[in-house]
Amino acid sequence: MARFYKKRSANKGLPPGSLVFIGTKKVDTPTVEYVSYDQENFTESEFLRVENVPKNDPEKRQWYNITGLDNEEFMAHIQERLNIHPLAMEDVMNTGQRAKFEEFEDFAFTTLKMLQFDSKASRVITEQVSFVIKGTTLITFQEEPGDTFDAVRKRLRNPKSNIRKLGPDYLAYALMDSIVDNYVYLIEGMGEKVDDLELKILEDPDEDALQQINMYKRELHFILKVVRPVRELTHNLIRTESEFIDKKKTLAFYKDLDDLITHVIESAEAYRQVLTDYLQVYHTNVSAKMNDIMKVLTIFSAIFIPLSFFAGVYGTNFDYFPELHFKYSYFIFWGVIVTMAGGMLYYFKRKGWF
Structure with a gap:
């Protein structure tokens, strides 16, 4: 009742x-x-x-x-x-x-x-x-x-x-x-x-x-x-x-x-x-935790967007791509990717974003 x-x-x-x-x-x-x-x-x-x-x-x-x-x-x-x-x-x-x-x-x-x-x-x-x-x-x-x-x-x-x-x-x-x-x-x-x-x-x-x-x-x-x-x-x-x-x-x-x-x-x-x-x-507190999660996801997105752009460019099927025939192209590509990702992480850390 x-x-x-x-x-x-x-x-x-x-x-x-x-x-x-x-x-x-x-x-x-x-x-x-x-x-x-x-x-x-x-x-x-x-x-x-x-x-x-x-x-x-x-x-x-x-x-x-x-x-x-x-x-x-x-x-x-x-x-x-x-x-x-x-x-x-x-x-x-x-x-x-x-x-x-x-x-x-x-x-x-x-x-x-x-x-x-x-x-x-x-x-x-x-x-x-x-x-x-x-x-x-x-x-x-x-x-x-x-x-x-x-x-x-x-x-x-x-x-x-x-x-x-x-x-x-x-x-x-x-x-x-x-x-x-x-x-x-x-x-x-x-x-x-x-x-x-x-x-x-x-x-x-x-x-x-x-x-x-x-x-x-x-x-x-x-x-x-x-x-x-x-x-x-x-x-x-x-x-x-x-x-x-x-x-x-x-x-x-x-x-x-x-x-x-x-x-x-x-x-x-x-x-x-x-x-x-x-x-x-x-x-x-729940909103703050959600914001922390969204901040981490946003940082990862910000890092991977330019990396995805590079990967997309070099993943196209053009017949003529001068860089691809260079002996150290693969290592240079990875060097650019890692340097870019590391630089962005360093910048975000200096800003106190994580």
Whole structure:
């Protein structure tokens, strides 16, 4: 499936809020990870059946993490069980959704993408993650299981951590911070490889170097397409007056997240400009090599043109050619040819043409 734009033909003609999965199936069986926590208590469970999942309890801090979005029947049951607006669920199931923050009557909704570099395919792959902040409850949706949130889970199990003290908006921040940190690691890793290209381009600009330049430019362009809307998302989170975001306790953290996103975007744009410069250097070096080759060929042509003229003259079939009957004509001919060629080479060398 295309990365830059995912076709929505599956939900063509359907009313808004229809639960239609748009994307690639990544898990066989969807699961619900349930965590209930406060400063003193912590419990976690995993469920395969929606009817076994505990309902929202306004007296508890809860985190529901749903993994696997392609099962439309399962997602319909989740929507009903956790009382999520159909338009938000439609965005959850559309994995080509642009990053955004949106306020509903009884919850705040956010969606963005994780990024990871697939070294085998030499391309950046994405996973959409959505957040529903609802009272004392956080609901997250992932396309597939992964280790990006493991550090947050570890902190959540620690009774002394801030996550245990603060509400679901801070937990949402911690999870988004893990995603954005992954952006930074991705850019840093690609940046090191881009820096390594410089020597190769200057010393031996081959076809492989050109392919790498174009590959990294394409992937950085894709990263910027994904990350730029996240800055708009963080700006909206900072400006929001939503009751589901405790600005007194979490505003500073969301501002820090916004600064990190700005750093990611600026770094990606800088490396893309570096690659553009590398491309110009590559073409300049290739042109210089071609000019050197053409110079050598031109020198040989300049030497052999007069020699060919002499050979052509004495190769004609006239009956009377006085020089041909001279005893040393052959040696004189070669002497003239060698002297002429040597003289031209000496002249070109003095001029610094090779």
